[in-house]
Amino acid sequence: MSYLRAELLKLWTLPSLRLTALLTLASTALLRWAAGEPGALPLTYTRAGFLVLGVLAVSAEHEAGGQFRTTLLAMPRRLPLLTAKAVTLAAATLPIAAIASLICGTDAATIGYLTLTTLLSAAVTIVLRQAVPAVLLLLGVYFIAGPLLRAHEDLRAWLPGDPGQLGTALPVWTLAAGVVAAAFLRRRDA
């Protein structure tokens, strides 16, 4: 329980996360107004905000000053730490995703899609540790490789897809990234 409380406190007090969430919701509302009709279209753009949210939640600990080492000093068991991080990040993202989904008038699958996007980004950043390369990689997959490969029928099932329809690919990718992140977190020096 103390793990969860500590992680939640860290997430809550990061100004960059609040700013990202605010900007994401504001631009979702703006695009929803520009689109003129309910639907997941605005979220195909603003899912980038959820992606950045996941990246920043992790990369903040790896900035100069080495907060991550302090974290490990307080909570040395790495897998429970990872679990606490995942649970708190999901809990923090859910309401933001729910508001975004409400703005666009979409169903619960969208909330799942956005939350999983944040978790996937966090897992990738645990491995990469730096924000800019992680953002570049994730945006590359979501916004460049995705649309580029979508034309090919046999590859489509492997892509994260659109916020409108949550397939099996994104949960599987998130789980896989989580396992890789766990392996890295356990084996690598802080």
Next chain:
Amino acid sequence: MVIAELRKLLGIPTAWAGLILGMLLPPLTVLINAPSTRRAIEDGSYPNLADLGMNDLGIGLLGPLVLGVVIVSSEYTPTGEHSPGVTQLHATLTAMPHRMRLLAAKTTVLIAVVLLQSIVVSAAVLTLTRVLHGDAMPPVDPIRLGTVLIYWVLLALFSYAITLIVRNGIVPLTLLIVNSFFVSVSYLLTKVTDLAYYLPDIAGARMFIRGDNFDYAMSPLVAGLTMTAWVVALLALGAWLFQRRDA
């Protein structure tokens, strides 16, 4: 000074990611799309044959975009674990205190690297398209090819200027990637107001893309001037802020 900036830029792994992605993605796209492009040419559904080859260059713009961002954002990374708050920019300014000269050196390096990259990429893509699709491709117009190179450089300067203003790599990277590689937000805004046709990304691409699904007519010259005006304005703001703000 210029040499120092060049060595610094080429020492950043993310810059290499931008260089390599920018060079590899367009030819790769041509190859991946070759079958569907050929079918579209045969049944006449290809939107505008004048854009054959030019369309596939767009994805390479990731390169100049990333280069423009990291040449500035790398200066704001902390130098060491034990000195939070001290960034590479402090060391840079100690060596080169004259800020406008420093910016001039950075800009020169960025333009040179992106120009070289765009020449290599457009040569590769146009040759590949010629080999794959042969006569369907119109002869290359040197002036139009020139506008492609100018667009690449302008886009690099655009992301460079934004990064100078916000002093952070994530914001420009997110904004620009999301907006350039999709049905862009700017395109959505053109549905709301005609003014959106003068946004930099919409105007800029019309320097060299001919067949377009826009209702609003704009000549390549006006498009180029619009894009240049955006870049000059943002660059001026960025330079002014860089001059005035503490490192």
